Structure formats: C-alpha cells, structure tokens
Amino acid sequence: MTVIVNPEGAISPEAAPAGTTRATLRRNFWRGVWRVLRRKPSRMAGVVIVALFAVMGVAGPLLYPAQLPRDDNALYAPPSLAHPFGTDFEGTDVLALVVTGARYVLLTGLATAVITVALGTLIGLVAGFHRGRWDTLLMRLTDMNLAIPGLPLLLVLSTVWKFESPLEMGLVLGVLGWGGIARAVRSQTLSLRERGFIEAARGLGLPTRHIIGRELLPGMAPYIAMNMLIAVTGAVYAQVGLFFLGVLPFESNNWGVMLNLAVFNGGALTTPAALPYLLAPLIAILLLTLGIVLIVDAMDEIFNPRLREE
Amino acid sequence: MKRLAAIVALASIVTATACGTTGTTDTAQQGGGVYTTIDGSKQINASAPINPFNPVGSVFSGYNGMALAWPKNDPTDPNQFYPAIARSWSMSPDRSEVVIHLQPDARWSDGTPVTSEDVRVSIGLAYTQGGTAYALDPKAAGAAADIQVVDSKTIRVTQGANRSSTFLANLLSTVVVPAHVFGKLLPADFWQTLKVAQHGQGEAAEKAKNQITGLAEKVIAFNPGHDVSAGPFVLERVNPGAALLKRNPYFYARQNIAPAKVKILNYTGNEQIWNYLIAGRLDNAPFTSVPTAVMNRIRGAQGSKVVKGYSPVAVSLAFNQSHKPYDNVHVRRAMAYLIDRAQVTRIASPEGGTPAATTSGIHAKAARAWLGDAFDTLEQYRVNAAKADAELKAAGMTKRGGRWTLPDGSPWKVRIHVPASFSDWVAAGKSISSQLSDHGIDASVVTAADYTLYLGELADGKYDLGFWLIGLGPSPYNIFQRLFGQANGWQMFGGRLRHVAPGTEGNWMGGPEKVDAGAAGTVDPGELTSRLNYASHDEQQRIVGVLAKVANEQLPVVQLWDYVNTQFVNTSRYTAFPPDDDESLRLSSGVWMQLGMIRKAEKGQA
Numbered sequence: 001m002t003v004i005v006n007p008e009g010a011i012s013p014e015a016a017p018a019g020t021t022r023a024t025l026r027r028n029f030w031r032g033v034w035r036v037l038r039r040k041p042s043r044m045a046g047v048v049i050v051a052l053f054a055v056m057g058v059a060g061p062l063l064y065p066a067q068l069p070r071d072d073n074a075l076y077a078p079p080s081l082a083h084p085f086g087t088d089f090e091g092t093d094v095l096a097l098v099v100t101g102a103r104y105v106l107l108t109g110l111a112t113a114v115i116t117v118a119l120g121t122l123i124g125l126v127a128g129f130h131r132g133r134w135d136t137l138l139m140r141l142t143d144m145n146l147a148i149p150g151l152p153l154l155l156v157l158s159t160v161w162k163f164e165s166p167l168e169m170g171l172v173l174g175v176l177g178w179g180g181i182a183r184a185v186r187s188q189t190l191s192l193r194e195r196g197f198i199e200a201a202r203g204l205g206l207p208t209r210h211i212i213g214r215e216l217l218p219g220m221a222p223y224i225a226m227n228m229l230i231a232v233t234g235a236v237y238a239q240v241g242l243f244f245l246g247v248l249p250f251e252s253n254n255w256g257v258m259l260n261l262a263v264f265n266g267g268a269l270t271t272p273a274a275l276p277y278l279l280a281p282l283i284a285i286l287l288l289t290l291g292i293v294l295i296v297d298a299m300d301e302i303f304n305p306r307l308r309e310e
Numbered sequence: 311m312k313r314l315a316a317i318v319a320l321a322s323i324v325t326a327t328a329c330g331t332t333g334t335t336d337t338a339q340q341g342g343g344v345y346t347t348i349d350g351s352k353q354i355n356a357s358a359p360i361n362p363f364n365p366v367g368s369v370f371s372g373y374n375g376m377a378l379a380w381p382k383n384d385p386t387d388p389n390q391f392y393p394a395i396a397r398s399w400s401m402s403p404d405r406s407e408v409v410i411h412l413q414p415d416a417r418w419s420d421g422t423p424v425t426s427e428d429v430r431v432s433i434g435l436a437y438t439q440g441g442t443a444y445a446l447d448p449k450a451a452g453a454a455a456d457i458q459v460v461d462s463k464t465i466r467v468t469q470g471a472n473r474s475s476t477f478l479a480n481l482l483s484t485v486v487v488p489a490h491v492f493g494k495l496l497p498a499d500f501w502q503t504l505k506v507a508q509h510g511q512g513e514a515a516e517k518a519k520n521q522i523t524g525l526a527e528k529v530i531a532f533n534p535g536h537d538v539s540a541g542p543f544v545l546e547r548v549n550p551g552a553a554l555l556k557r558n559p560y561f562y563a564r565q566n567i568a569p570a571k572v573k574i575l576n577y578t579g580n581e582q583i584w585n586y587l588i589a590g591r592l593d594n595a596p597f598t599s600v601p602t603a604v605m606n607r608i609r610g611a612q613g614s615k616v617v618k619g620y621s622p623v624a625v626s627l628a629f630n631q632s633h634k635p636y637d638n639v640h641v642r643r644a645m646a647y648l649i650d651r652a653q654v655t656r657i658a659s660p661e662g663g664t665p666a667a668t669t670s671g672i673h674a675k676a677a678r679a680w681l682g683d684a685f686d687t688l689e690q691y692r693v694n695a696a697k698a699d700a701e702l703k704a705a706g707m708t709k710r711g712g713r714w715t716l717p718d719g720s721p722w723k724v725r726i727h728v729p730a731s732f733s734d735w736v737a738a739g740k741s742i743s744s745q746l747s748d749h750g751i752d753a754s755v756v757t758a759a760d761y762t763l764y765l766g767e768l769a770d771g772k773y774d775l776g777f778w779l780i781g782l783g784p785s786p787y788n789i790f791q792r793l794f795g796q797a798n799g800w801q802m803f804g805g806r807l808r809h810v811a812p813g814t815e816g817n818w819m820g821g822p823e824k825v826d827a828g829a830a831g832t833v834d835p836g837e838l839t840s841r842l843n844y845a846s847h848d849e850q851q852r853i854v855g856v857l858a859k860v861a862n863e864q865l866p867v868v869q870l871w872d873y874v875n876t877q878f879v880n881t882s883r884y885t886a887f888p889p890d891d892d893e894s895l896r897l898s899s900g901v902w903m904q905l906g907m908i909r910k911a912e913k914g915q916a
Contacts, residue, residue: 023707029457072653076603089737090657090744146691159759248732250757252740261579265733270584 046294058108062101086276094280101253104166111170113236117228120178124185145179158247222303255281345569350596354576358552359533362485367748372900374539377481382893388479388785395486395726409598417560419544426459431489438525441519443480448508449805452477472841488538508653542567566906594899595878605661613882619895621875622783626867632820642865644701655871658738663871671793671861673781673872680854688862727776729764730757735777771818787842800836830856
C-alpha cells in the first residue's frame with residue numbers, strides 16, 4: 001500500500017490507473033501550492049526573495065570579474081548610485097561583495113540542511129521503527145550529538161581544518177546538527193508505527209525498507225521539508241558567526257568577514273562611515289531568513305489540510 | 311582588536327639604560343580628582359594576585375608597579391633612562407660593573423624604606439623567571455654574575471664574561487618588589503644554589519638550575535593579599551570593570567602627583583577604548599589602532615587631543631626562503647616592486663603608521679640616525695611593474711594567459727598568512743593580495759584563528775609568507791634579531807652562535823647563512839647581529855650599515871609601514887601631558903606623573 005500526501009484529499013489511488021492518478025495528484029498538488037501562495041502576498045514575497053538569492057548564488061559571481069574592481073580613492077565611500085551600499089576598506093563595491101559572496105553562504109546552508117535532514121531522518125526512523133536495542137543505541141548517539149557544544153568544537157576544529165570549501169563547512173555543521181531532527185522524527189515514527197496502515201503493511205509481509213521508505217516517510221515529509229529550510233537559516237547564522245569571529249579562512253566577499261571588518265577595522269558600531277558595509281551583509285542575512293520563514297509558513301498550510309482556509 | 315596588546319608586548323623587549331640622572335620637579339601640586347586611563351599592556355583580571363611577576367597580576371607599571379628606571383624613547387640609544395627607584399647609576403667603562411644608588415626617600419606604602427635588600431630579592435625572583443640579565447647560564451650574553459649590597463641604598467651588579475651592551479638596560483628594567491612581602495618566596499639557601507647553578511659543574515649544577523626554575527610557578531602564583539607599593543599609587547580595589555588606585559603617601563616624589571586616585575578601566579577590544587575616548591571618559595589612552603572615521607570622532611570630543619611620537623616598531627611581509635619560489639631573491643624583489651606600501655598603509659593603518667620608505671629592517675627615524683645619508687642610497691622599491699616583470703623573468707617565471715607561473719610551468723599561488731584577530735594586518739594582506747592579483751599573480755589571504763596559533767605555525771615553517779614585526783629598537787641588536795636571529799636560524803647556545811638548518815628549531819625564515827654584502831664582502835648576518843650586542847658604538851654603526859644593506863638587497867622581508875605612537879589625552883580634567891615626540895611618550899601616565907607632568911586643569915581650562 002502506498003500513501004501519498006494528497007493536499008486535495010479527494011482522489012483515491014484505486015479510482016484510476018496508477019500513472020494517470022499520479023499525474024493528476026501532482027497537478028492538483030501544484031495547483032494547491034499556487035493557491036496557498038496567492039492567498040497571502042507575503043508568501044509570494046518569500047518565494048521571490050529565496051528565488052532571488054538562488055539566482056545570486058548561481059549567477060552572481062558571473063556578473064562580476066573574478067577580481068572585483070577597486071577605487072583606491074574611495075575607501076569606505078558613502079552610498080551612491082554607483083555604489084548603493086558604499087565601498088569597503090579598499091574601495092570595492094559592497095553590493096558586489098554581497099552578491100558574489102552569496103554562493104558560499106547558500107551552498108553551505110544547503111549542504112548543512114541536506115546532511116542534517118538526511119542523518120536526522122534516517123536515524124530517527126530506524127530508531128523509532130525498530131525500537132529495542134537499535135533505539136537505545138541510536139538515541140544515546142543522538143544524546144551525545146545534542147550534548148556536543150557546537151561552537152566551541154568548531155572553534156577548535158578551525159585550528160586544524162581550514163574549511164576552504166562550503167561543502168566542508170556544510171558537512172561539519174550538518175554532522176553537528178542532526179540530533180534535534182532525529183529526536184523529533186523518532187517520536188513521530190513511534191506514533192505512526194502503531195497506526196492501522198502500518199499494521200496492514202506488516203500483515204501483508206512488506207519489507208521493512210518499504211514500510212519505512214514508502215509508508216512512514218511520506219507522512220513525515222512536510223515536517224522534514226520545513227526542518228530542512230529552517231536548517232538553512234541555522235547554517236547561515238552559524239557560518240557567518242564563525243567567519244565574524246575570524247576563525248575561518250579569509251574571503252573578502254564572505255558576509256561574516258564583511259561584518260568582522262566593518263566592526264573591527266571600520267568602526268561601524270562607533271561611526272557611520274562603515275555602516276553601509278556592516279548593513280549590507282546584515283540585510284542579506286535578514287532577507288534570506290525572512291524569505292525562508294515565509295515559505296515555511298506556506299508549506300505549513302500546503303501540507304496540513306486543517307490549516308486551510310478554504 | 312588584539313593588536314594593541316601584541317604590539318606593546320613585543321615592543322616591550324626594547325629596553326635600555328644610561329648613565330645620568332634627571333631630577334624631578336619640586337613643584338607641589340595637590341590637585342586631587344580621579345585620573346581615568348587604561349593599561350595597554352594587559353586586561354584587568356580581578357582574581358589575579360597583586361604580583362608583578364604574574365602576567366595578569368593587578369600591578370600596573372608606573373602606578374603601583376615600579377622598576378629601577380624607566381626607558382626613554384630614544385631611537386638609537388638603549389641606555390637612556392629616567393630615574394625611578396634608582397636615583398642614579400654608573401657603569402664602568404668596560405661594562406663589567408654597574409653601581410646603582412637608590413632614591414634616599416623611597417618608601418613602601420606601609421612606610422618601610424626601600425632598600426638594597428629589596429632590589430636584591432627582586433633580582434633573585436627575576437632569576438626564577440629567566441631573562442637576559444638573569445640567565446642561569448653564565449656564558450649567556452649580558453648575564454649578571456654577582457649581586458652585592460654595598461649599603462642600604464647602594465647595590466653593585468657585575469656582568470659575566472660574555473658582556474652585552476644591553477646589560478645596563480636589562481638591569482635597570484628590573485621590577486622592584488618589597489623583600490618583607492616577597493622575600494619568603496626565596497629559600498634560605500637561594501643565593502648559594504644560584505652560585506652552584508651558575509658556576510657549578512655536572513649534576514649538581516643541573517639540580518641547582520632545576521631548583522631555581524622550579525620556583526617560577528610559585529612566584530607567579532604568589533598572592534600577597536594586599537598591595538605594598540613603592541610607586542605613586544597603591545591598589546585600593548579591583549573588580550572586573552576597573553582597578554582603583556589611591557595615592558601612596560610615602561612615594562618619594564609625592565609632590566609631583568596631582569590626582570588623588572587613578573581608575574584603570576578594563577577593555578575587551580579596541581572598540582571599547584574608542585567609545586571611552588569619544589565619551590571623554592579617559593584622561594589618557596595609550597597607542598590604540600584607530601580607523602580614520604573613529605579618529606575624527608575622538609578628535610571631536612571635548613578636550614580631546616592626539617599626541618604622536620616615535621614608536622620603534624615596523625611591520626613587514628616576511629618570506630619563508632626555504633619554500634620555493636621565495637628562495638629566489640628575484641621573486642622577493644619583484645614582490646617588493648609590486649606592493650604599493652603607501653596604499654597598504656592608507657588602508658590598514660592610516661592613523662598609526664607611515665609607509666616604509668624602504669626595507670632596511672629599521673624604523674625610518676632610527677635608520678636615519680644610524681645610517682645618515684646612506685639611508686637614501688638604499689633601493690627604495692617604488693612601485694614599478696616593469697622592474698617586477700624583469701625580476702620575475704630573471705627568476706625563470708613565465709606569464710601565461712595573464713597569470714604568472716613557476717619556472718616548471720605549474721601555477722604560482724601566493725598565500726599571505728595573517729592572524730585573524732589583527733584586523734589591520736588582515737586589511738593590509740587583502741590589499742597586497744589585490745595588488746599582486748592585478749599584476750597576474752594568484753594571491754590570497756589566509757587567516758590563523760589567533761596570534762598564538764599564528765606564531766606557532768609560522769615557527770613550524772607552515773607558511774610561505776606572513777606578517778612579522780621588525781625594527782624593535784632602540785638596541786640595534788634587538789632590531790636585527792628580528793631579521794637575522796632565531797627565526798632565521800641563528801641561535802646562541804652555551805655562549806656560542808650557531809646556524810641551524812631551515813625548517814628546524816624555529817628557523818622558518820630559511821635565509822642563507824652567508825650573503826654577499828657588496829663592498830663588505832661575504833658576511834654572516836647572524837654573526838654580525840650577535841656582535842651588535844657587545845661592539846662599540848662606532849663598530850655598531852658600521853655593522854648596522856652592512857646589515858641594513860643586506861636587508862635591503864636580500865629582502866628577507868618587505869617592510870610595509872613604520873608604526874607611529876598615537877596617544878590620546880583629554881585636557882578637560884588634567885593638563886600638562888607630554889608633547890609630541892616626547893621621550894616619555896611610550897611610558898604610562900603613572901610615569902608621567904612621577905616625572906612632574908600632569909596637573910589638575912583649572913576650571914574652564916580645556
């Protein structure tokens with residue numbers, strides 16, 4: 001038996017041939033998504049913001065030369081038409097730094113989210129479904145993960161590991177951050193595994209892999225998807241924070257490095273001269289978080305029929 | 311961020327002394343009030359003991375911490391000092407003996423007189439911590455051999471056979487503590503043990519050395535409970551935010567001290583000091599890295615003034631010559647021709663530095679004093695892309711697709727290492743990498759998490775290029791130690807100089823042991839540097855000329871900027887601060903007060 005998340009909840013899998021049914025469901029799902037997004041302009045704004053950042057991440061570095069131009073006579077220049085967010089300590093356009101720096105931030109966020117969710121979900125599902133020794137072992141492992149002080153560990157790791165690629169950074173943040181999702185997924189699994197459709201699947205002699213992957217997982221997909229998006233924001237904060245503290249490799253267009261230099265080199269918290277240099281990456285982080293939160297709001301309604309207003 | 315502390319700590323190795331005395335003024339001034347400042351050398355630790363041997367101890371130099379004398383900021387002579395606990399001193403012509411006369415009226419804050427025994431105990435405690443003048447190895451250059459109390463106010467110290475021109479300077483820098491408080495830290499047989507350690511042989515000498523160095527931790531951890539100070543102030547209380555000191559009624563020059571109390575504020579970063587200065591809370595703040603915009607705001611605070619003077623410190627980009635292609639002098643010269651030092655300084659240290667006129671290993675002011683007109687004959691390495699190209703071609707480099715490649719055709723990647731906590735160095739590194747990239751060199755900046763890690767990795771030879779402080783005068787020996795000392799393979803062991811292989815025992819600069827110095831022939835720069843320790847002044851001048859030329863031609867480093875000592879004062883509450891370029895400028899406000907400076911401002915005066 002296959003239970004597919006069905007936002008319309010009206011079409012039975014048995015009512016039509018499998019291929020047609022799936023196509024119809026998919027079409028209806030996206031129609032539902034569109035309706036949910038249109039219902040509140042803020043949700044559309046969220047999609048636009050995240051799409052904009054995605055474009056920045058993919059195409060941003062292509063818009064500028066590899067070596068960003070500098071104006072030696074315009075250090076910490078105020079905002080102007082040529083430089084909407086002014087210039088940095090060596091006369092480089094701050095907007096160009098934010099745009100070209102988006103790729104590292106987003107790739108790290110994405111890698112972290114994928115690893116967090118994949119590990120957390122897998123461990124939570126296996127522990128919750130099998131219970132017994134597996135549960136004990138995996139949950140002790142989860143407890144250890146939750147007990148690890150992430151930031152101090154990263155500070156120590158940064159002395160031996162330079163994190164030159166966003167994937168390395170994402171891997172570490174992901175490996176450190178799956179504990180919470182594993183706990184939540186296990187709880188949901190413990191609840192779902194007692195339901196009738198799981199009993200029926202067991203009665204039919206379906207293999208465990210099928211029950212976990214095709215019966216349990218789809219029911220938790222919305223929750224997992226939302227956690228994945230929230231994990232992106234967590235990863236952005238974590239890596240920008242580490243760069244701000246100056247423990248990660250220097251990249252002049254990294255948002256955390258920009259914040260660090262704006263505060264400690266430009267005195268942005270003391271004088272307004274370097275304030276645009278400080279505000280630009282802050283606004284970028286704020287917008288990205290806002291976009292993700294607005295999309296999560298939409299997802300909540302898409303996957304939860306009870307929240308629908310019509 | 312942490313640059314302030316690092317600069318102060320490294321620059322503090324410059325010490326010096328001289329025969330001569332400078333009397334204090336007799337002007338009585340009882341102005342009162344609370345003088346507010348910060349201590350640039352350390353942050354306040356409320357739980358630290360009141361102990362000058364403890365690096366974070368609540369003893370503040372010039373206030374409740376006293377040395378025998380205070381070093382003047384002379385560009386070339388390390389033997390210029392202001393009197394402190396020592397009223398005067400004299401050194402025999404062959405530098406074998408120094409006689410120190412203490413202030414006749416000096417008393418501790420509990421009323422006990424300061425005597426020669428206090429100095430003797432202080433020297434004994436200094437032996438437990440090690441140091442140039444108090445090395446246990448009698449063959450070490452400038453080590454004291456014998457300490458003799460002549461009378462209650464006179465002490466004689468004899469130098470060992472390996473005499474150093476900085477012996478007097480190191481001796482006068484000795485911190486003096488009360489024997490009746492700290493004396494119990496020294497075992498009854500300490501001086502006998504010291505003699506065995508210095509002059510004994512074999513196992514007995516080793517055992518004695520271990521006994522003395524074994525006292526180090528005990529001395530550092532010692533907490534007297536309350537402050538007994540011979541300085542102008544005595545600690546009243548300390549909390550995590552500030553230390554409060556009150557006037558010492560027994561201080562020998564108490565008539566010079568205007569404030570009734572001194573408050574030393576704590577800080578966690580330069581930004582906090584900027585905010586204190588903008589708010590007008592500080593009467594004085596020592597050298598602090600300040601961006602131009604912040605400097606303008608500080609200048610705008612009521613009564614705020616900036617005093618500038620000579621600082622015997624310069625910063626450089628150093629090469630690891632044991633790594634290719636930096637073993638090739640043409641590569642180093644090419645990079646020198648490509649770095650716009652004026653632009654780097656403007657970006658990194660606009661208020662606290664002046665672009666290096668050239669690479670000589672010496673701060674420009676000291677270089678002019680040592681070299682005279684010869685300073686102008688040194689190659690200046692002005693920005694010149696054509697010369698850089700010629701040098702790179704001479705090194706066998708080729709340019710393909712707009713990028714320079716190594717002689718074997720592989721990509722040339724320049725990695726400039728800096729500690730992340732030094733934001734001015736980070737900005738300078740970025741500026742240099744941008745300038746090199748403009749010229750087709752793949753350059754980038756790599757940060758180390760903190761300064762300790764940075765120095766460790768640098769010493770381990772992990773970096774190709776890194777930022778390095780140089781020119782730490784006034785002693786010419788200290789200046790060239792930074793270029794041709796331990797970091798470049800020359801080590802003093804058992805009184806003998808030896809050169810170790812690059813990549814071993816801290817030799818990360820990896821320069822050659824002997825170099826062609828033109829008219830001076832083939833020279834050993836480390837050996838010449840070592841000779842600066844004991845040579846006569848004329849000989850020192852000749853050696854400095856040779857070493858400056860070697861530094862200029864061989865470029866173990868590219869000198870980037872010379873630091874300017876930028877002090878902040880506020881005349882709203884107190885006046886009579888030292889003027890620009892004053893010889894006392896690098897000393898604390900407490901020393902200024904001892905010297906008769908700093909008076910209470912009259913109402914309306916600012």
